[in-house]
């Protein structure tokens with residue numbers, strides 16, 4: 149970072165999300181100063197993020213902070229930060245497996261890790277959860293290759309595969325200790341295989357579970373029920389008061405329609421995801437494999453193999469998840485994503501003096517476009 153506040157930044161698509169990637173050393177070490185700078189870089193708070201890099205949706209208002217790791221088990225440390233769109237909030241309380249897909253390529257691009265032959269594996273310590281991931285991607289001629297033939301739902305075209313493996317998670321798969329809980333009058337399963345998620349049968353909330361995200365977001369009764377369930381589940385899951393936080397997520401479950409195991413609609417937590425998060429899907433898939441959980445009677449699990457195809461609003465996400473159902477413990481999780489470097493350069497943050505003044509809402513009295 150220079151005296152004028154400009155910062156070296158790489159904008160990358162990671163899976164079905166997009167975010168600004170930084171070297172930790174290029175950002176202020178003090179979290180308050182860092183978060184203030186990130187709000188100004190992303191253009192928050194403003195529902196359109198018109199004055200910054202953010203894309204006016206939680207899925208495109210994300211930041212990765214990457215550094216060499218001091219941990220002998222890891223090459224790099226990755227801290228994920230969710231930047232509020234219309235609220236001046238930056239939180240490290242959740243992780244992001246989509247933005248994770250860009251971390252290995254970014255680490256090679258910026259010289260934190262050398263390319264290692266035709267394919268490079270980068271061991272990543274995810275600082276939000278303390279857990280480890282290993283990302284493997286093509287590096288022919290010592291450079292990251294972004295083109296390839298892997299397709300993921302929610303992203304047009306194809307790109308090089310980034311294979312991400314997660315060894316056994318440290319925390320309990322069922323954070324409440326129960327396979328089912330009754331929360332705000334609804335039977336749910338609370339699960340955490342990298343992302344705290346509350347699984348809710350869509351039918352229990354009076355919806356089909358195959359609606360579009362826009363249709364579900366317009367349903368005020370549903371929004372109220374989801375909020376009640378989330379706040380109560382947060383306490384049961386040991387997360388405390390989750391008002392104002394982005395975890396746990398809520399995933400509605402419905403029978404599959406396109407050859408998958410289950411249909412999902414995920415709230416992150418207010419907006420409905422246009423697909424599903426990677427770790428969110430890893431938690432859903434693991435939850436479906438727990439005997440007696442609320443997915444039973446809704447999901448159709450394959451009779452053999454680890455692969456679970458999780459359907460979502462724009463296609464599906466396949467997760468390999470090996471669960472020992474007796475404990476239950478997840479032995480291994482793996483997923484294929486793609487990532488792409490969009491630009492690399494210098495970002496010029498909005499000056500600090502205007503940071504605290506929220507922009508008028510679109511269509512509001514002070515919005516010139518509405519006049």
Ligand code: NQM
Pocket residue numbers: 164165206207243244245246247343394397416424425426427428429
């Ligand atoms: O669950 C969105 C995303 C995510 C998170 C969210 C994610 C994950 O799609 O690993 O990737 O749940 O807020 O980027």
